[in-house]
Amino acid sequence: MLKVNVRKQLGALDLDCAFEAGPGVTILFGRSGSGKTSLLSMIAGLLRPDAGAISIDDEVLDDSRAAFTPPHRRRFGYVFQDALLFPHLTVRANLDFGRRFSKAPPDPAAFARVIEMLGIDALLERMPDCLSGGEKQRVAIGRALLSNPRLLLLDEPLAALDQQRKDEIMPYLERLRAQTRAPIIYVTHSMAEVTRLADKIVLLRDGRVVAAGAPQDVLHRADALDSSEAAGAAAMFDAIVDHIDPDGLAALDCALGRIWAPADELTAGARVRLQIFASDVLIATQKPLALSALNVLEAKVATIAAQSPAVAQVELACANGRLWSHVTHRSATALKLAPGLSVYVIVKSVALDT
Amino acid sequence: MSWLAELSPDEWSAIRLSLKVSLTAALATLPVALALAFALARGRFAGKALLDGLILLPLVLPPVVTGYVLLIAFGRRGPIGAFLDENFGIVLAFRWTGAALACAIMGLPLMVRTMRLAIEGVDRRLEAAAGTLGANRLQTFVFVTLPLIWPGILGGFVLGFAKAMGEFGATITFVANIPGETQTLPSAIYSLTQTPGGDTAALRLTMISIIVSLGAVLASELLVRRAARRRGAGNA
Numbered sequence: 274m275l276k277v278n279v280r281k282q283l284g285a286l287d288l289d290c291a292f293e294a295g296p297g298v299t300i301l302f303g304r305s306g307s308g309k310t311s312l313l314s315m316i317a318g319l320l321r322p323d324a325g326a327i328s329i330d331d332e333v334l335d336d337s338r339a340a341f342t343p344p345h346r347r348r349f350g351y352v353f354q355d356a357l358l359f360p361h362l363t364v365r366a367n368l369d370f371g372r373r374f375s376k377a378p379p380d381p382a383a384f385a386r387v388i389e390m391l392g393i394d395a396l397l398e399r400m401p402d403c404l405s406g407g408e409k410q411r412v413a414i415g416r417a418l419l420s421n422p423r424l425l426l427l428d429e430p431l432a433a434l435d436q437q438r439k440d441e442i443m444p445y446l447e448r449l450r451a452q453t454r455a456p457i458i459y460v461t462h463s464m465a466e467v468t469r470l471a472d473k474i475v476l477l478r479d480g481r482v483v484a485a486g487a488p489q490d491v492l493h494r495a496d497a498l499d500s501s502e503a504a505g506a507a508a509m510f511d512a513i514v515d516h517i518d519p520d521g522l523a524a525l526d527c528a529l530g531r532i533w534a535p536a537d538e539l540t541a542g543a544r545v546r547l548q549i550f551a552s553d554v555l556i557a558t559q560k561p562l563a564l565s566a567l568n569v570l571e572a573k574v575a576t577i578a579a580q581s582p583a584v585a586q587v588e589l590a591c592a593n594g595r596l597w598s599h600v601t602h603r604s605a606t607a608l609k610l611a612p613g614l615s616v617y618v619i620v621k622s623v624a625l626d627t
Numbered sequence: 628m629s630w631l632a633e634l635s636p637d638e639w640s641a642i643r644l645s646l647k648v649s650l651t652a653a654l655a656t657l658p659v660a661l662a663l664a665f666a667l668a669r670g671r672f673a674g675k676a677l678l679d680g681l682i683l684l685p686l687v688l689p690p691v692v693t694g695y696v697l698l699i700a701f702g703r704r705g706p707i708g709a710f711l712d713e714n715f716g717i718v719l720a721f722r723w724t725g726a727a728l729a730c731a732i733m734g735l736p737l738m739v740r741t742m743r744l745a746i747e748g749v750d751r752r753l754e755a756a757a758g759t760l761g762a763n764r765l766q767t768f769v770f771v772t773l774p775l776i777w778p779g780i781l782g783g784f785v786l787g788f789a790k791a792m793g794e795f796g797a798t799i800t801f802v803a804n805i806p807g808e809t810q811t812l813p814s815a816i817y818s819l820t821q822t823p824g825g826d827t828a829a830l831r832l833t834m835i836s837i838i839v840s841l842g843a844v845l846a847s848e849l850l851v852r853r854a855a856r857r858r859g860a861g862n863a
Contacts, residue, residue, distance in 0.1 A: 319755050344758035345766075351759035357752055361774045370770075374761035420760045 275329045275424060275456060279322035279337070283311055288480035291325075297472030298450050298457045300488075307477040309460040310354075313426050316458065317351050318344035329424065345374070350417030350455070352427045356409035358401035364412050365397040371420020384419065390452060391415045391445050407438035411445055418453070425457045431466060446470060468578050468586055488581075510547040510594055514539050522567070525623075528594030533567040534623045548624040551586060554598035555619040558608050568620040572596065574612050577605060585610075589618055596620075638832060640807055641815035648723055648811055649791035652730035653784055656738055660783060663735075664742035686736040690796025697729055697801040725802040726809050730791035738787040741847070745779020745854050746772075778854035782847040789843030793836070812836055 278291040288308040292299075301309045314320035316327060318335065326336045334342045350371075358367050368388070372379065388394045391411045401409060410430050417425060430446070431439045443466075450457065450470055459470060467474060467488060474491040476484040484491045512527035514536075523536035527547055539545065561569060572591035580586040585605045589596045596618060600610070610616070634642075666672075667679055685693050701708040701719045711717040719725035749772060757767040795813035802809040804818060816832045819825035 317759055319758070343763070344755070345761050345763045347759075348761065349759060351756065353752065353756060357750070357756045359753060359757075359771060370757070370762075371760035373770075374763075374766060416760065426759075 275316070275327075275458070277312070277316060277325075277327050279312070279315055279325035279327060281311065281315065281320070281322045281324075283308065283480075286311075286480045288312065290477065290480065290482050292475045292482055292485050294456055294458055294473070294475075296454070296456050298459050298470050299473045299475060300467050300471040301458065301460045301475050301477060302462065302467055302471075303477035304462050306479075308480040309462075309477055310428055312477075313351075313428050313458065313460050316424075317349050317426055318342060318347050319351075347424075348375075348420070348422050349424045349426055350420050350422030352410070352413050352417050352425070352430050354429045355433050356401075356406075356413040358404075358409055358412055358416070360401050362401075363397070364393065364399050364401065364404070367401065367412060367416050368397075368419050370416060375421055377421065383421075387415045387418050390448050405438070406434050407441045410434065410438075410442055414445070414449065418449075422455055425453065425455050427457065427459045429460050429462070431463070432461070443469060465578075468580060510549075512545050512547050514541050514543045514545065516541050528592060529570060529596070530592045532620070532623060534625060537625075539625075545625050549596060549620055550624070551597040551599040553621040553623075554589070554596055555621065556587065556589070556598050556600060556604075556608065556610065557617040557619060558614070560617050561619060564619065566619045566621055568623070570618045570620065572616055572618045574610055574614045574616060576612060577610060589616070591618055634831060635828065637806055638815065638828060641810050641812050641832070642835060644723060644726075644807070644810065645792055645812035648726045648730055649788050651724075651727040652734060652791040653738075653788040655727065656731045656735055656787055657780075657784055660735055660738035660787070661742055661780060664739050664746055664783075667739065668743045668746040682739050683736050685733050685797075690733065690794070691800050693732060694729060694797035694800025697725075697732065697797065701725065701728065701801070719802075721802050721805065721809060723802075723808055726798050726811060727791075729797040729801045730794045731787075733794045733797055734787035734790040737790050738783040741783035741786055741851060742776070742779055745776040745782075745851070748779075748855065749775050776854065778850040782850035782854065785843050785847040785850065789840050789847070792839055792843070 275294040277293070279288070281288045286306065286308055288311060290308065290312055301312060303309055311320060315322050315335070318341070321335060321341065322337045324337050327334045333340050334347060358364075359370065362370070368384070369379075388397070391414060393408065393411050393415060396404060396408055396412065401412070404412065414427075414430065431442060434442070447469065459466070461467065471488040473486065474484070474488050475482055476491055510527035510529060512525040512532065515524040515526050515531070517523050517536045517539065521536050522533050523539045525532045525534055525545065525547065532547065534547075555566075570591050572589040575588040575590045575595065577588070578586050579602075580599060583601055583603075584599050585602050587598045587600055587605065587610060589598060598618070600608075608616075663678075663682060667675065667682075698720065699705050701711075703709065703712055703718065703720055708718070708720060711719070717724075719728055753771055753775070754767050757771045762770060793813060794811075795817065798809070798811060799814055799817070804810050804814045806815075810818070812832055812835070816829050816836065819829035819832065
């Protein structure tokens with residue numbers, strides 16, 4: 274069990290966080306600037322807190338005073354956002370780097386297991402600059418794993434990658450989660466990664482822990498998640514007000530096409546940001562006829578992921594945008610929702626940010 | 628290469644002496660330059676700008692000034708020179724070791740600059756990564772930092788050596804122009820140009836000087852470029 278209770282002044286950010294992480298994947302979730310990466314650096318020993326303490330299984334690693342275990346004695350594997358492979362070493366030597374200093378004899382079985390799990394056996398004799406971003410990140414994960422860590426720290430391992438690479442690595446991360454006994458601390462601001470990997474979420478905002486617990490408990494607390502943190506679940510679009518109809522509705526043009534919303538104080542030509550929360554999106558397999566909702570869009574189901582035991586998160590491709598909808602597994606089954614299915618999306622309400 | 632065979636014993640002696648002086652100067656400067664380069668690239672201390680300026684000074688001062696300062700300080704009656712003579716029996720003035728000292732001082736700014744650039748080019752997070760993988764500071768230096776800056780160190784060394792081969796003003800001011808003791812290649816060329824009928828010999832030595840210097844500068848460039856390639860690779 275890792276226990277963190279630290280305070281650190283980082284420029285304007287006053288970081289003051291306490292949380293615990295046990296077996297499984299603990300996700301530090303929050304937007305950029307909320308202190309996630311600094312927290313990870315302190316756990317790794319790359320940064321020291323001003324006050325507080327960090328301990329693992331009752332072994333004090335840093336009490337912010339005299340007691341300090343330097344990074345190389347902590348045995349925490351760290352996967353950086355941009356991989357940071359050693360450019361002068363082959364992939365094999367990169368993977369072997371940690372073992373050289375642990376004084377452990379080579380363990381070909383562990384080596385084989387890790388390269389098989391990460392699918393990097395074909396890359397072993399290459400130099401890092403000949404690898405794609407996704408391959409680099411997989412090697413970085415392998416390098417951290419093979420240093421035989423008692424804790425694995427992953428700092429937004431997918432953030433620097435495009436969607437295709439993200440999709441390529443995600444299955445490996447899911448295998449990592451299933452096959453690794455060491456607790457994993459995973460930093461991200463992507464809801465998609467949270468829904469696929471989290472056993473526990475620590476929600477950070479402006480250097481404070483605002484919620485912590487099981488994903489379904491934290492994610493359903495609307496007060497804990499603000500719109501940008503829930504960016505995966507609440508779709509956001511930049512829109513332009515095309516015109517205002519006499520009946521008080523504004524015609525908004527965005528990646529989804531045309532959306533109608535109460536004009537309130539909008540004027541034609543204004544730029545606004547639309548937010549559509551997953552709970553406000555309904556799915557119909559046939560075109561709804563008599564319906565009070567104004568915004569009915571054609572879409573295709575892209576992915577379906579479990580949000581909680583009862584609720585599924587459905588990702589919908591709609592014109593040039595993406596929407597998310599929360600539906601019960603029962604409804605998903607009844608409607609035979611599957612990736613590729615053409616559906617109609619009913620947007621119950623739209624939040625506007627000017 | 629038949630003209631090489633025409634080199635007189637004095638000319639050969641000047642070439643041999645130049646190589647000995649330059650190699651000694653470059654080797655002796657290497658650890659000092661590396662330490663200074665690290666201090667300037669990574670250190671945070673009072674007087675850093677002053678130190679930077681002092682190291683750079685020999686590059687912009689007239690060499691004769693540097694030589695004269697050396698003579699005042701390291702001459703037999705100079706404060707440092709007298710101390711070395713009395714306590715260690717080391718005399719630098721008018722000896723080949725003095726020539727090496729002059730060359731070392733003149734080559735130092737070039738060496739430090741080249742090495743400093745290489746060190747500043749290293750992504751320090753690579754060192755942090757090595758730490759998280761269990762490498763202590765020394766191991767990180769040996770297995771990560773040093774391999775990444777190695778071409779820069781070598782490039783700086785070669786450049787310092789080339790500078791020493793060409794050093795003239797400070798050397799002749801500090802240790803004069805004594806054949807067989809302090810008459811290096813440039814000093815020998817200078818003497819020959821002052822001697823009636825010395826033109827052919829001067830031209831021969833000039834050719835050798837150009838070849839050695841050009842080779843060294845090319846080698847230095849090549850190594851610096853290789854260092855940049857190595858470093859550039861790891862950053863996605």
